[in-house]
Amino acid sequence: EAQVTQNPRYLITVTGKKLTVTCSQNMNHEYMSWYRQDPGLGLRQIYYSMNVEVTDKGDVPEGYKVSRKEKRNFPLILESPSPNQTSLYFCASSVGTAVRSPLHFGNGTRLTVT
């Protein structure tokens, strides 16, 4: 089954404790992206990647890192999480870019930073 898999689904952590949210897609998609969803703000793009070893900042990249060492994986790293990073995070992938091709989303990771 074609899918984008994020782990974990839920994560509670404390300020400053490094964490990684994994994302993997099995559709051989070139484009991958991370979004955060906050009430009243909709989805905002954190980082995106057009291909292996190519990553770019989205609209809200501060406090986040990503890597794209393999085509299928695009982990999101929070080196020193803070409470303002409490949010619902989505990984997405598409054949082309987010504008030219439909985005396929994972089921989300709900992160709470205390």
Added chain:
Amino acid sequence: AQSVTQLGSHVSVSEGALVLLRCNYSSSVPPYLFWYVQYPNQGLQLLLKYTTGATLVKGINGFEAEFKKSETSFHLTKPSAHMSDAAEYFCAVGRVDTDKLIFGTGTRLQVFP
């Protein structure tokens, strides 16, 4: 620059009633327009999209949207709501020249029996 505004963060309808979710956009170039739907505890999925050509676009589950350039709108409609339509709906505007996609803030649709 581009932006998208969804009027009404919550919309409630009775089962069988018309669904109308409003979306207005701003774009300095001809836009690509999208509606995505998010069912509870799931990621978003594409409902429909407008690129060029026919201004009335049909999507999945009986939804459709009409691109009205003069009104800078892309409202989503469905003639008869079903309980399973309860979800959050996101309008998005994209620019082909920058490959930038901007999502609206979402409208939560409730359907009452």
